[in-house]
Amino acid sequence: MRPDLDTTLTQKNIRPTAMRLLVLDYLLNQTAAVSLNNLETYFMRSDRITLYRTLKTFEEKGLVHSIDDGSGSVKYALCPDDCSTEEHHDLHVHFFCNQCRETFCLPKSHIPEIALPENFKTEEVNLMVKGICSKCTR
Template identity: 65%
Template sequence: MLQNIENTLHQKSIKPTAMRLLVLDFLSKQRAAVSLNDLEAAFHRADRITLYRTLKTFEEKGLVHSIADGTGSVKYALCADDCQAEDHQDLHVHFHCSNCAETYCLPAARIPDISLPADFAADEVSLIVKGVCARCKPENAMQLQTKGQ
């Protein structure tokens, strides 16, 4: 597994430092996007600046994309394999659960092309859907509680 993580960093032209390997391993195990605070909690002995720089390097190299989900805290998630430093392919919908506060990438739900007037130029496009995720829906929560008993 560590070899795969190291290979991923090499493919993106990122020097595989110990912290970068740990952060990428952590990100690859997440089901939802994570914030810098989430990383700090996971790596409580790591320096906040080092974690931030690691995320920014990953973003610059097309390994992660950032998500402004309206919570005031930027979240980060792994990019699709075809993302490049100069051409992120993360034009998909993101879902923010108002119950558990998790933010999910929904890569199958693509953001449609937006037709802008001739003298407008888009720098970025995002679409955040807010609601209740599958784990938090009342009927799913009851099933999870029943299984836990």
């Protein structure tokens, strides 16, 4: 069904410790991006700092990317497979639901060129759409 967790980590040069496997498993089961607080709530028996560093490690190694959705806490979501360590300028769109306050990575919809003033160079584009998600619409 899902790729071997252990392999997923080692392929990204991340030591597959118990904690990390648990976190990865959790991430794989989420439809929305998760915050440190989400993790903390879920893994009550574990330490906040460890979870924090786990996410940081995952991010460094290109397994997850961080999303600043303006909610005050950074969210993390698994990267698509083509994400490398060096480059993961997220060109995909993120959606923040104003009601349930969850954040979703939207399937890569191409962001068109933005017309910039003279001599401005684009390195990265973050597109954050806010509104009501499908769950909350009903």
